[in-house]
Amino acid sequence: MAMPRIEAIVEAEVIRWARESAGLNLEEAAKKARVKTEQLAAWEDSEARPTINQMRRIAHACKRPLAVFFLPEPPRDFQALRDFRRLPEAEAKRLSAELRFEVRLAHARRETALEMYEFMGTEPPLFSLRTSLADNPEEVGLGIRRAAGVSLEMQVAWGDPRVAFNEWRAALERAGVLVFQASGVDTEEMRGFSLADRPLAVVVVNVRDAYAGRTFSMFHELAHIMLDTGGLCDLEEHRDDASREQQVEVFCNRVAAAALMPRAALLGEQVVLRNQGAREWPDDDTRRLARRYGVSREALLRRLLALGRVSAAHYQRRREELQQEYRRWRASRSAGYRDWVREPITKAGRSFVLLVMACYNEGRITLVDASQALGVKAETLAKVEAELRFG
DSSP states (O other): OOOOOOBOOOOHHHHHHHHHHTTOOHHHHHHHHTSOHHHHHHHHTTSOOOBHHHHHHHHHHHTOOGGGGGSSSOOOOOOOOOBOOOOOHHHHTOOOHHHHHHHHHHHHHHHHHHHHHHHHTOOOOOOOOOOOTTSOHHHHHHHHHHHHTOOHHHHHHHOSHHHHHHHHHHHHHHTTEEEEEEOSSOTTTOSEEEEOOSSSEEEEEETTSOHHHHHHHHHHHHHHHHTTOOSBOOOOOOTTOOSHHHHHHHHHHHHHHHHHSOHHHHHTSHHHHHTTTOSSOOHHHHHHHHHHHTOOHHHHHHHHHHTTSSOHHHHHHHHHHHHHHHHHHHHHOOOOOOOTTTHHHHHHOHHHHHHHHHHHHTTSSOHHHHHHHHTSOGGGHHHHHHHHHHO
C-alpha cells in the first residue's frame, strides 16, 4: 500500500524568498532539489504545494532550516553586503548561493556570540579603533599592532605563514573581532568580507586561500571595520578608478601592509639594505623576507614598491609570474578529507568555540543548542572540546 502524500503547508512567498535570497534561479534551485522546474514554479505561484520530503530538499538546496519555510511570511533578512569589487554590471548584481550562505552564517554566528555573552552575564570585548581616509595608513597600521599586542620579535619568531595567520587571528579575536573562515566559495569571487557592527565586528576570509593571503585579507577587512565600511572587498588596485570605493580599497591595502610590514622595521632589514639601489630583487631574498613577516611575496613586493625599494616594472613582472604560480597551486590542491572535530575551530575560530563550550559547561545552554551553534553532531561535541584543550 502506497504511503499517503503529505503536503507541506507553506506559503508560496516564503519559498520564493528562500530561493531568491540563496541567489538561485528557478532552474538552479529545481536541479539542486531534484524536482521539476515547472513544479517549483507552481509552488511559488500558489498553484500547488510540495510534499514534506520535497520541502526538505528545497530547504537543503537553499541552505535554510526546514522550520523557516513554515513561517507565515518571509522573515526580515540581514542587510546585504556592500560590494567594493570592480565587476561588470551583470556580475556585480549576483552573488553565488555559496557566498550568500556564508554571509548569512557570519551574521548568525555573530548573533549567537552576542547571545552567549548575554547568557554568561559578561560584556564582549570591544574593538574600539576607528580611522578615516584622512589618516596616515602607516600610523593606523602601527595602532593595530598595539591593539593586538604583537611585537616585531613575536611576529618574526613565528617563522611560518600558517602559524602567523593563526597567531594574528587569535590576537584579533582577543581584541574583540570575530574571525571566521568561509569554505565552498571560490577565491575568484571572494577572498574576504567584513561586518562592521560592534561589539563583535566580523572578518571572514577564504579557507581556500593561501595562509599568507588570508592574513593580508584579515587586516584589509579590519581596516574596513575601522572605517565602518564593512562589505565584500577587492584587494586589487585600479589606477584608472577614482571612485570613493577604490580610495577605500587602496587605503585598506596600505593599512594592512603597514600593520604587517612596519616601515621602519622593514627598511632596517639587512636584505633590504643590501639591495638598496637595486631595481630588481633576487627571488630568494624576496621569498625569505616574505616568510619572515608571514606575508606573500606579492604583498612584500607591493610594499617595497610603495617604499621606493623596487621598480614598478620589476613589481609588475613578478606580480604576473606570482599570480600564475598561485593559480597553478590552487589547481593542484585536492579537497582532502573533512575533519569534523577540527572543522568548527577552523571555520568559527577558537574564541567562538570556547564561548559556546563555556555556556554549555555552565548549564546556560543545552547539548542540542551547543551542537547546533557549532554545526556538529551532539556526540562530536566532547571531541571538539578535547581538541580545544589538547589539539
